[in-house]
Amino acid sequence: MKKLFTALSICVSFFAFSQTVNDVPIRDxxxxxxxxxxxxRSLSTKVNVEIDFGQETKSISFKNGTSIKDERGRNMKFNSMMDALxxxxxxxxxxxxxxxxxDEKDQAIYYILKKNK
Structure with missing residues (x-):
């Protein structure tokens, strides 16, 4: 019974959290x-990906509110823009x-996406 309860708890914890932006689940x-x-990113093959959906961001904050966070609240890393897409x-x-x-320093790629209804 303990094993079943432990397995069930682990499964629920995986579904209780999702990827978020500004603490809002992406699907929501x-x-x-x-x-x-x-x-x-310099010296890396990965890309930084941020998301803009018109959210208010705090300009004083050191936390980047536009980054996609994983279940643990850490910034997600993507191998490429296709991975992010x-x-x-x-x-x-x-x-x-x-x-x-x-611009003189950086190149940015922008993808516009539509939410499926």
Missing amino acids: IDVDYVQIIGTG NFMSANGYSFQFAYTMN
Whole structure:
């Protein structure tokens, strides 16, 4: 009985938390469109991915409110923008279009996604 209870507790804990942005589960964001922004990291093959759904961010805060957090509250790491796009697709969003922006220091890739209804 203890083993069953332990296994059930572990399963419930996995489903009790989800990936979030500003402490809002990605699936529960109440908007039609979101934008994911990917920027490269120096000395790494991974990309930084942030999400913009029109949320208010605190400019004074040192915490980045636009990063996607995992179940433990840590910033998620993506291998590429395609990895991020597949993640968002699994969370109920579909790709609409993409564009890039270059400045002197960085290049950013922007994907516009629509929430599936």
